[in-house]
Amino acid sequence: IATLSARNVALQVHVKEPLHWTAETPNLYRLVVSITDERGHVAESRAVGVGFREIKADGPRLLVNGRPIKIRGVNRHESDPVHGHAVTYRSMVQDIRLMKQYNMNAVRTSHYPDDPRWYDLCDQYGMYVIDEADLESHGAWALGDWSYFARSPEWSEAFLDRAVRMVERDKNHPCVLMWSLGNESGYGPNHDAMAEWIRQRDPSRPIHYCEAWTDGVPSPVTDVVSCMYPSVDRLEQEGSGKSGGRPFFMCEYAHAMGNGPGSLKEYWEAIRGHEQLLGGCVWEWCDHGILQKTADGRNYYAYGGDFGEYPHDGNFCIDGMVFPDRTPSPSLIEYKKVVEPVDVALMSEDPVTLRIENRRDHADLSDLAASWELVADGVLVQSGPLPLPSVPSGTSCEVNVRIDKRRIAGHCLLNVSFRLSANTLWAEAGHEVAWAQFELTPFEGGNGTPSENRGWIGSTLNTERSVERLVASGSDFQICLNRQTGLLTSWRAYGAELLDRSPTLHIWRAPTDNDVWIAGKWREAGLDHLEMHPVRVDIEEMEPDRVMVRAHYLLAANGKVPAFRCEALYEIQRSGEVVLTYHIRPDLTIESLPRLGVQFWMPERFQRVTWYGRGPHENYVDRKESARMALWEAHVDELHVPYIMPQECGGRTDVYWAVVADDHGLGLLAVAEKPMTFTASRYTTEALTAARHTYELAPCGSIVVTLDHAFCGLGSASCGPRPLDKYLLRPEETVFRFRLRPILLERENPWTFVRSV
Numbered sequence: 001i002a003t004l005s006a007r008n009v010a011l012q013v014h015v016k017e018p019l020h021w022t023a024e025t026p027n028l029y030r031l032v033v034s035i036t037d038e039r040g041h042v043a044e045s046r047a048v049g050v051g052f053r054e055i056k057a058d059g060p061r062l063l064v065n066g067r068p069i070k071i072r073g074v075n076r077h078e079s080d081p082v083h084g085h086a087v088t089y090r091s092m093v094q095d096i097r098l099m100k101q102y103n104m105n106a107v108r109t110s111h112y113p114d115d116p117r118w119y120d121l122c123d124q125y126g127m128y129v130i131d132e133a134d135l136e137s138h139g140a141w142a143l144g145d146w147s148y149f150a151r152s153p154e155w156s157e158a159f160l161d162r163a164v165r166m167v168e169r170d171k172n173h174p175c176v177l178m179w180s181l182g183n184e185s186g187y188g189p190n191h192d193a194m195a196e197w198i199r200q201r202d203p204s205r206p207i208h209y210c211e212a213w214t215d216g217v218p219s220p221v222t223d224v225v226s227c228m229y230p231s232v233d234r235l236e237q238e239g240s241g242k243s244g245g246r247p248f249f250m251c252e253y254a255h256a257m258g259n260g261p262g263s264l265k266e267y268w269e270a271i272r273g274h275e276q277l278l279g280g281c282v283w284e285w286c287d288h289g290i291l292q293k294t295a296d297g298r299n300y301y302a303y304g305g306d307f308g309e310y311p312h313d314g315n316f317c318i319d320g321m322v323f324p325d326r327t328p329s330p331s332l333i334e335y336k337k338v339v340e341p342v343d344v345a346l347m348s349e350d351p352v353t354l355r356i357e358n359r360r361d362h363a364d365l366s367d368l369a370a371s372w373e374l375v376a377d378g379v380l381v382q383s384g385p386l387p388l389p390s391v392p393s394g395t396s397c398e399v400n401v402r403i404d405k406r407r408i409a410g411h412c413l414l415n416v417s418f419r420l421s422a423n424t425l426w427a428e429a430g431h432e433v434a435w436a437q438f439e440l441t442p443f444e445g446g447n448g449t450p451s452e453n454r455g456w457i458g459s460t461l462n463t464e465r466s467v468e469r470l471v472a473s474g475s476d477f478q479i480c481l482n483r484q485t486g487l488l489t490s491w492r493a494y495g496a497e498l499l500d501r502s503p504t505l506h507i508w509r510a511p512t513d514n515d516v517w518i519a520g521k522w523r524e525a526g527l528d529h530l531e532m533h534p535v536r537v538d539i540e541e542m543e544p545d546r547v548m549v550r551a552h553y554l555l556a557a558n559g560k561v562p563a564f565r566c567e568a569l570y571e572i573q574r575s576g577e578v579v580l581t582y583h584i585r586p587d588l589t590i591e592s593l594p595r596l597g598v599q600f601w602m603p604e605r606f607q608r609v610t611w612y613g614r615g616p617h618e619n620y621v622d623r624k625e626s627a628r629m630a631l632w633e634a635h636v637d638e639l640h641v642p643y644i645m646p647q648e649c650g651g652r653t654d655v656y657w658a659v660v661a662d663d664h665g666l667g668l669l670a671v672a673e674k675p676m677t678f679t680a681s682r683y684t685t686e687a688l689t690a691a692r693h694t695y696e697l698a699p700c701g702s703i704v705v706t707l708d709h710a711f712c713g714l715g716s717a718s719c720g721p722r723p724l725d726k727y728l729l730r731p732e733e734t735v736f737r738f739r740l741r742p743i744l745l746e747r748e749n750p751w752t753f754v755r756s757v
Contacts (some may be wrong), residue, residue: 020065021051021174023105024363024393026126028174043252049123051174056606057206057223060276062247064177067393069361070271071128071279072339073106074099074321075252078114081291081301081324081559089117094326095285096121100426102328102336103433104360108251108281111136111183113166118494122175125426129175130208130251130281133162133194147186159190163198171202178224180251181209185218185358188727195221210251218243224278228252229720232266239274250280255718256331258513258643261716262622263724270357279561282335283719300695301644315513315645315692319718330618330641331628333529337435337626342368342418344436350404350439354416356388357396359609368433369421372401374440377410377751378631386416395646410751412441413629437628443656445671445754460544461574470539472547477576477742486537486551486568493576493742498668500702501601503580503740504532505555505566509594509712510688517717518592525588526557526690530567545574563588577741577753582709586731593729594648597676597708598738599685605662606703607636609680610745612754613655620677622713622727624653636660636680636703646691650679657754660705665745670707671754673737677708709736 001007011033019027029052034045053065061068076095078087099107107127109118112134140148149155158437162182170176173652181191187209195207204613206223218225226249230238238248254261261282271277289301301324304312321332342365343357370386382404391397401414410526418434419429469489470481480490487502509529522528535552542548548571550601555564560568564586571579580598614627616634616642617733632652641649652658654675661667671676681688682699692698713727741753 012553015052018052020362021123021176022064023055023069023126023128025123027051028123048172048449049120049174051123055175055177055205056291057247060241060245060247062178062206064277065362067361067423068275069105069128070359071106071130071249071276071281072104073108073128073130073279073281074104074335075108075110075281075284075618076114077110077284077286077288079286079288079294079324081289084290085579087115091326092118092121096125096127097426098326098328098332099127099285101431102332103339103341104335106130106177106279106281107285108132108180110252110281110284113170116169119170119173119175123173127175128177129173129179130180131166131170131176132180133166133182135159135162135185137185140186145186147188150186150188150190152188152190155520156190156193160193160197163194164201167198167201176205178206178208180224181207181212183210185211187211187213192219192221206247208249208251216354218246218612222246224249226251229255229283229716231721232263232270232724235267235277236269236274239270239277245276247278248276249278252283253280253720254282254335254718255514255719256282256284256321256329257316257718258645258647259330259618259620259641259649260512260514260623260714260718261331261720262514262620262714262727263716264334264623265522265625266724268338270718282321284320286322286326287324287644288317288320289324291324294695300693302693303644311662316718318644319513322644330623333617334619334623334626339516340434342434342436344416344434344461346414346438347398349440350405352401352414353398354386354393354401354436355396355398358391358393360393362393363647366390367417367421367424368418370416370418372417373415374403374407375413375415375630376408379458388418408440410441411443414438414440414629429592432554435628439629445656445673452582461572463542463547465539470547470549472572473631474574474576479572479578481539481549481570481572483539485534486549486553486570488570488578491578491742493745495602495660496666498606499600500603501511503598503600505553505564505568505582505584506599506685506706507555507564507593507595507710508685509690510685511594512647512714513645513718514715515594515717517715517722518590521590522594525563525590526560527563527594529557530555530563531557533562547572561587575741577739579739580739581735581737584734584736586733588731590731591728592712592723593710593731594712595706595708596710596729596734596736597706599704599706601700601702601704602668603658604682604699604701604703606660608661608663608665608667609634609636609639609658610661611652611655611658611748612750613658613675613678614653618650619653620651620714621653621711622715622723625626629651629654635724639680640682640693644694646683646688646694646697648685648688650681651708652679653711657750658707659743659745659750660703661743661745664749665743667743667745668705669739669741669743669750669753670705671739672707672709673739676738677706677711679704679706679708680704707736707738709734 108130208224212219347353351704370388373383553566554562556562567583569581619627639650655678712729713723715723
């Protein structure tokens with residue numbers, strides 16, 4: 001080779017029976033190319049990772065090494081809260097380890113080829129890459145033609161250049177699964193030219209481009225048909241061949257902005273139900289907040305407009321499954337559960353027989369150790385290992401669990417766990433990969449009669465009444481009720497005040513980013529500033545063991561007609577228990593209410609929370625698959641999720657009972673007639689509504705407790721569909737009931753009272 005010149009050299013090497021590369025089995029060989037001089041001295045050496053694998057679009061399926069795959073992916077921008085788009089190698093390693101730990105197998109490089117070191121990591125760790133050309137032309141909106149640049153011949157070389165540079169740089173990486181012609185750039189001949197060149201240069205990989213559609217029909221230029229943010233119904237239609245027979249891929253879905261997304265479960269039920277559906281990449285990996293400090297030194301994450309710039313997209317860049325510092329959000333925990341590689345079904349209860357299905361695309365289950373535990377009323381009563389055969393990918397087996405039936409009592413749950421049996425590159429031995437939970441005996445509450453099993457309760461209920469108030473008391477409690485408003489003004493037990501503010505009907509929630517589809521209508525209806533106007537308050541029954549007070553209200557915002565009629569019944573029992581019954585009659589037309597429940601405030605010292613329901617992390621009606629049913633304990637601060645733009649947060653669903661107590665164990669026990677959504681917070685709903693950054697949130701000086709009978713789902717309408725119809729909260733006539741009573745956790749078991757009434 002002459003000085004200052006170059007020559008291409010072809011090398012062919014036959015490798016006998018190589019181990020194949022997949023995202024589950026990233027068998028990577030090392031190819032070293034060296035140049036030596038006449039004396040055999042090495043002048044230069046270069047090494048590259050080599051993976052042996054075959055990718056093929058075969059009818060409705062995408063095959064890797066002859067087997068169909070599902071894409072459990074995510075979109076990833078290069079983003080760092082301190083360095084912006086300059087991402088460190090340490091941050092890349094942190095990202096890929098987290099992605100693997102949370103059961104992902106693919107990443108889309110939205111919307112440009114990434115740092116070359118990222119591809120090396122994907123080769124090494126096992127992560128499919130949808131490699132995307134650095135092409136996006138949102139500016140065409142201003143021209144009134146989304147496809148202006150894609151159709152303009154003068155831009156053809158610029159389009160092609162983006163494809164050439166990407167393919168030439170990344171073509172040797174086994175992790176690259178398919179090429180993307182760019183993002184949101186309309187569609188035209190310039191894209192066709194990109195695809196033609198790519199196929200000539202690299203026919204080994206398929207091509208996708210989400211905008212390659214004409215009049216609702218996908219272009220033949222792509223091997224994989226794709227779209228963004230379809231509804232579950234649309235996805236089902238595509239899985240049934242609506243747009244032809246090619247593999248169908250969601251390059252963006254489940255917009256993970258703020259508190260959301262909902263319905264990942266339903267998306268993946270559809271994906272698994274149709275071989276044509278490849279899966280998709282959630283939008284997106286991380287929140288793009290920039291770490292800043294307030295004048296008094298408090299950290300917060302800034303977003304669009306916080307630096308005085310214009311135009312900007314506000315907090316639309318805060319839309320990831322991890323916070324800027326890579327702390328997982330509840331959405332990431334949900335995604336891990338929904339796409340987990342092991343599915344378990346309870347086939348029989350006598351004997352207990354489980355069907356274990358391996359949902360992996362290539363690997364068996366020999367790297368996992370399985371175990372089981374039997375839990376009754378939240379207490380572990382029995383456990384053991386679960387012998388597990390290797391179970392090849394795409395197959396299942398049945399195993400028996402040897403449970404001592406004599407140990408089954410109370411609300412009995414069977415938990416099954418699958419954990420790594422040895423250290424891997426991305427997680428240590430013991431890391432949980434998948435789990436399942438089965439109810440062996442149903443939850444049983446009380447029989448509807450007042451309990452009489454508290455030793456500190458007097459034999460009679462003492463009552464005093466005047467024009468202004470009603471006072472009911474026992475040996476260690478006193479309850480005061482305002483006869484004009486029908487609200488509790490005080491509730492004391494063991495000499496301590498339990499209330500800062502009376503229980504009242506609660507409809508409003510601080511809008512989430514995904515409530516954009518309806519939050520304006522909620523405000524138009526005045527739901528954000530409803531007031532309870534008492535119409536009549538009656539003392540209906542006064543007996544030796546109880547007193548009943550019935551209050552009638554109209555709920556309306558100032559200047560608006562009443563939105564609800566409410567009848568509240570307070571039954572104060574000599575046990576110290578208060579049964580709250582609400583009969584709600586809506587007088588408004590709206591697609592869904594935010595929530596329907598009761599809110600009250602407790603003094604600030606009540607910061608110890610115990611609940612029996614789903615947890616430990618935040619979960620909601622359409623995002624709860626990842627939350628186990630168990631007996632949980634937490635400090636009230638641990639319930640709060642610090643979304644960068646504050647909004648509704650901290651909910652726990654399917655809660656049968658909850659206790660909010662102080663450090664001495666004195667508190668209030670709340671029992672739901674049917675499983676409720678429970679929250680406890682230092683922040684009022686109004687504060688969460690008004691704040692735009694975390695530093696703007698100020699604790700109210702009380703603990704705000706909310707017990708929700710029903711709750712509207714989250715959805716992903718910040719950029720996608722609203723909640724599924726089954727998760728909407730229609731404004732219908734409703735009756736619901738909660739029981740509240742003082743409790744001393746140090747000497748009283750909540751289960752005694754839960755089952756006594």
